Amino acid sequence: MGIWALSEPTDTLNEEGEDGAVVAPPKAGKKKLLIIVAAAVLLLLAAGGGAFFFLGGKGDPKAEAAKAETAKAETAKHGEGSEEGAKFVDIPAMVVNIRSPDGAAHFLKVHVMLVPGTMKEEEIKEGLPLVLDAYQPFLRELRPEDLAGSAAVFRVKEELLVRTVAALGEGSVKDVLIQDLVQQ
Incomplete structure (x- = not known):
């Protein structure tokens, strides 16, 4: 200034x-x-x-009704809506030594349950020694890399179902449910 x-x-x-x-x-x-x-x-x-x-947001009422009908049909198809309810046959947990390329000891613990099909629970329990005998060679031939990835459980489950049906007969079991699959 x-x-x-x-x-x-x-x-x-x-x-x-x-x-x-x-x-x-x-x-x-x-x-x-x-x-x-x-x-x-x-x-x-x-x-x-x-x-x-x-x-x-509410969904389309027709789509919601269709979903409910589909779920009801699936339940009826698998027998879970019957008066008896779904019965499961528990197979005791098995621990097997699995193959490893490095020669180190690897173990696999498997605990499965069977969903009966046309066979009754008692008949399946009588045939459990055959089922366990069918499982043993398959489980012992698994390698640690066979159990890696998200699809491994699905592959093991499908193979166990095939071996169960081979041991007990066609239609005897609907599904194999894997409770535990632990590799050590």
């Missing part, structure tokens, strides 16, 4: 121009604030819409 100017600076944020006049700062702060508020509102709307879609 010049010597003749008697005015005091009004604000510390203001700057002097070339001719000594006080210049106000640009209003960029309001523009940034407006952008931030708009982004926050859009984010909240998107989150609310996503929550409604995943949690609160």
Whole structure:
């Protein structure tokens, strides 16, 4: 400021121009604030819409009824809706030594249950020695790499079902349920 100017600076944020006049700062702060508020509102709307879609939205009533009918048909097909209910035959846990290329000792513990088909529980229990005899060679020939991956349990389950049906007869067992499959 010049010597003749008697005015005091009004604000510390203001700057002097070339001719000594006080210049106000640009209003960029309001523009940034407006952008931030708009982004926050859009984010909240998107989150609310996503929550409604995943949690609160009702599905098509016809599709829901079709799903219920399909589930009921599956239950009836597997015999789980009968008066007796589904009975399972528990096979005692087996521990077998499995092959390893490095010669180290590897063990596999398998505990399965059988879902009876046309055979009664008592008949299946009488045939358990045959089933265990069919399982042993298969389980002993497994290698640690055969049990790796997400599809390994499915492959083992299918092979055990094939061997069970071979030992007890066609239709005797509907499914093999793997309770434990632990490799050590």
